[in-house]
Amino acid sequence: MASQSDRGWFTAKRTRWLLGGPMAVLIAIMAMGAMPLWFPTGAAGVDHLVFPLILFPALWAAGFFYAILAENLRRAALVMTALALINAACIAVLWTIS
Amino acid sequence: MIPVLATLAAILVSLAGIILLAASDPKRRRVFGLPEARRRPVALACLCLVAPGIALLIAGQPAAFVMWLAAVPLVGWALAALSPTRVARMGSGLFRR
Amino acid sequence: MIELSQARSKRLLAVHGWAGTVLGLALYVVILTGAVVVFAHEIGTWSVSGTRAQQPLAAPMDAKIRELAGQVDPEYLDDLNLFHNGAGHISAFFHTHAAKDDGHPMDKGVRFTFDPVTGETLTRQEGFGDEFEDPLSALDHFLVELHVNLHAPEPVGLYLTGILGFAMLAAAVSGFLLHRHLIKDLFVAPRLSSRLLNARDRHILAGSWGLPFAFVLAFTGAFLSFAGSIGLMTISMAAFGGDQQKLIETIIGMPEAEDATPAQPADLDAMLRQSAEMSGNGPAFVAITHYGRADARVYAFHLAAEGGLQSQQHVFKGSDGAYLGPKPSIGTKPSAGDAAFTLMGVLHFGTFAGLLSRVIWFALGLAMCYVTLTGLQLWLRRRADSPLWRRLGRSVPIVGYGLPIALAASGISFFLSLSAGTMLFWTPAGFLIAAGLSIAIGCLLRDETQLYRLYRGLLGATLIALPLLRWLMGGIGWDGMLESGNDIVILLDLALAAGGLGYLYIALAHRREPRWSGVEREVAAE
Numbered sequence: 001m002a003s004q005s006d007r008g009w010f011t012a013k014r015t016r017w018l019l020g021g022p023m024a025v026l027i028a029i030m031a032m033g034a035m036p037l038w039f040p041t042g043a044a045g046v047d048h049l050v051f052p053l054i055l056f057p058a059l060w061a062a063g064f065f066y067a068i069l070a071e072n073l074r075r076a077a078l079v080m081t082a083l084a085l086i087n088a089a090c091i092a093v094l095w096t097i098s
Numbered sequence: 099m100i101p102v103l104a105t106l107a108a109i110l111v112s113l114a115g116i117i118l119l120a121a122s123d124p125k126r127r128r129v130f131g132l133p134e135a136r137r138r139p140v141a142l143a144c145l146c147l148v149a150p151g152i153a154l155l156i157a158g159q160p161a162a163f164v165m166w167l168a169a170v171p172l173v174g175w176a177l178a179a180l181s182p183t184r185v186a187r188m189g190s191g192l193f194r195r
Numbered sequence: 196m197i198e199l200s201q202a203r204s205k206r207l208l209a210v211h212g213w214a215g216t217v218l219g220l221a222l223y224v225v226i227l228t229g230a231v232v233v234f235a236h237e238i239g240t241w242s243v244s245g246t247r248a249q250q251p252l253a254a255p256m257d258a259k260i261r262e263l264a265g266q267v268d269p270e271y272l273d274d275l276n277l278f279h280n281g282a283g284h285i286s287a288f289f290h291t292h293a294a295k296d297d298g299h300p301m302d303k304g305v306r307f308t309f310d311p312v313t314g315e316t317l318t319r320q321e322g323f324g325d326e327f328e329d330p331l332s333a334l335d336h337f338l339v340e341l342h343v344n345l346h347a348p349e350p351v352g353l354y355l356t357g358i359l360g361f362a363m364l365a366a367a368v369s370g371f372l373l374h375r376h377l378i379k380d381l382f383v384a385p386r387l388s389s390r391l392l393n394a395r396d397r398h399i400l401a402g403s404w405g406l407p408f409a410f411v412l413a414f415t416g417a418f419l420s421f422a423g424s425i426g427l428m429t430i431s432m433a434a435f436g437g438d439q440q441k442l443i444e445t446i447i448g449m450p451e452a453e454d455a456t457p458a459q460p461a462d463l464d465a466m467l468r469q470s471a472e473m474s475g476n477g478p479a480f481v482a483i484t485h486y487g488r489a490d491a492r493v494y495a496f497h498l499a500a501e502g503g504l505q506s507q508q509h510v511f512k513g514s515d516g517a518y519l520g521p522k523p524s525i526g527t528k529p530s531a532g533d534a535a536f537t538l539m540g541v542l543h544f545g546t547f548a549g550l551l552s553r554v555i556w557f558a559l560g561l562a563m564c565y566v567t568l569t570g571l572q573l574w575l576r577r578r579a580d581s582p583l584w585r586r587l588g589r590s591v592p593i594v595g596y597g598l599p600i601a602l603a604a605s606g607i608s609f610f611l612s613l614s615a616g617t618m619l620f621w622t623p624a625g626f627l628i629a630a631g632l633s634i635a636i637g638c639l640l641r642d643e644t645q646l647y648r649l650y651r652g653l654l655g656a657t658l659i660a661l662p663l664l665r666w667l668m669g670g671i672g673w674d675g676m677l678e679s680g681n682d683i684v685i686l687l688d689l690a691l692a693a694g695g696l697g698y699l700y701i702a703l704a705h706r707r708e709p710r711w712s713g714v715e716r717e718v719a720a721e
Contacts, residue, residue: 053427
């Protein structure tokens with residue numbers, strides 16, 4: 001954590017704010033958008049559309065508390081960026097097949 | 099009418115469990131300067147607390163179950179918020195009459 | 196209960212404290228109005244002194260619908276929604292699916308209201324579905340809108356309440372993680388050793404017991420706010436090329452192949468009677484698609500039958516009245532998604548089992564209000580030495596008492612404007628005037644004890660005024676209510692009067708300040 005403090009604008013505090021604030025919201029929205037790709041469609045063929053909507057608050061809370069509780073901020077930043085990229089890729093796939 | 103009565107009955111049984119737990123709670127007694135309880139029937143109290151919920155589920159009363167689930171914390175809070183001195187005062191008031 | 200490092204606890208405490216402090220009062224507004232609108236439908240009925248039809252949509256109306264269908268542009272026969280307001284008047288909204296200027300999908304057509312008992316048409320309005328006015332529902336609509344979107348325009352209002360839902364979720368989860376002695380302290384009544392310790396105990400006790408449902412209400416509330424706004428938008432963009440209407444149709448269940456051949460509609464009353472027999476209660480909502488065509492469908496929606504949670508929907512063929520089977524709210528057959536969606540509504544609204552479930556949910560709402568306000572008080576007590584926080588702290592009694600006073604005042608001005616028919620203007624105006632007055636009193640009156648007394652007195656007086664004004668303006672006493680089965684009006688009258696008397700009593704009674712037994716001492720920061 002202390003290693004972040006000498007990196008100019010990205011101090012530990014600001015990084016955590018960025019991760020817990022905009023990044024958690026971004027990941028939650030992207031994960032919701034990407035879910036129809038991999039979530040089972042269920043008996044009526046709508047589960048993959050309904051569950052992303054229902055799970056959105058949980059997706060946000062998971063990202064938010066991960067950012068708040070993470071001791072290793074650098075790893076948290078990497079994990080969250082990777083999640084954002086994976087979900088962006090899923091959305092891109094979904095986009096092209098729909 | 100059955101779901102309403104079942105809910106109220108379930109809440110009452112759970113209330114008994116909460117009363118048992120509250121009356122014998124070590125920290126509650128210590129904070130209010132009461133001697134430690136001689137017995138703490140935790141198993142019996144927890145049975146009283148959760149059994150009505152399980153019974154409602156088995157009896158196929160989902161509405162009553164959800165109402166019970168929501169009402170028990172409220173009842174528990176109301177009960178725990180009364181200090182033992184207050185409870186004693188209310189009790190003696192009742193008996194004097 | 197959960198061991199956290201000091202740095203983690205500090206960060207969680209910051210989240211808990213600032214989420215509660217910055218958004219606490221706004222959260223209180225949403226929670227208190229939420230508690231009130233558990234009774235929205237009952238308030239609607241009460242505000243017009245009862246209804247003549249207890250189950251308006253169970254009354255015969257086939258002939259009336261045929262008559263009205265002949266009076267609208269055939270384009271609007273595409274879809275017909277039938278529902279009723281608190282006064283028991285039926286709304287028949289003949290419409291088609293259109294989009295507003297900003298591209299947001301919205302139904303457009305003609306809406307009639309009629310009295311199911313006399314069959315008389317009361318109003319006819321044409322336009323978009325969100326533009327119709329219903330003065331008789333002014334009070335309950337005002338309260339619901341305040342809870343749902345704080346009267347901010349769409350979709351900003353939904354985003355605001357959604358963010359407040361997130362704040363409540365963050366506060367609940369961080370509160371749970373922070374409180375290390377959750378189980379141990381579960382039965383410790385608030386101690387009287389010091390003001391600070393007392394405030395802490397009160398907040399923690401209410402918060403611990405309220406935790407499960409604080410989480411549930413925040414989660415379901417955030418879902419309800421965000422699903423219809425950002426949720427549908429995101430998923431439609433990702434998977435439906437941005438077509439929200441198509442996404443909604445897919446979720447609700449794909450319409451079958453079309454058949455535009457004209458066909459005489461079958462008897463609607465017979466279908467609804469059959470549907471009511473299967474469901475155990477009269478329909479709460481009816482939708483008819485393609486009225487007057489061979490592919491017409493009648494969807495009768497019923498609230499959960501006694502003892503159940505799941506609402507029911509039955510589908511009939513509109514042209515010959517044949518029963519086609521039940522239909523879940525989501526999808527064409529039962530699914531996990533439909534069950535989860537139903538549960539969200541059940542757990543948030545608390546209206547699934549009549550009066551008892553409503554009373555419990557109302558109490559849950561009040562308990563959440565208590566947690567929010569005591570949390571704010573604790574935050575302020577800890578900063579009692581700072582003049583800035585002392586000044587800001589005034590906002591807690593101002594909003595804490597000002598809001599219920601203003602809510603009651605909106606009801607008072609609803610009744611006062613009832614005879615002139617200007618309820619749509621005066622209901623929010625009354626709220627704003629009372630809110631302004633409460634704020635002015637809070638800013639002007641220096642003495643805190645006097646301020647609390649005045650607020651309690653005002654709240655008591657406004658609450659008592661409500662049943663009195665209802666009786667004076669509505670002109671119907673209790674004997675008439677019992678005869679027409681409007682017991683709920685009497686119950687609300689009594690509840691309001693009792694609440695009012697209670698507040699008047701604590702405003703007037705001389706109560707001794709609690710005596711703090713111990714000296715002010717350091718309280719653990721949790």
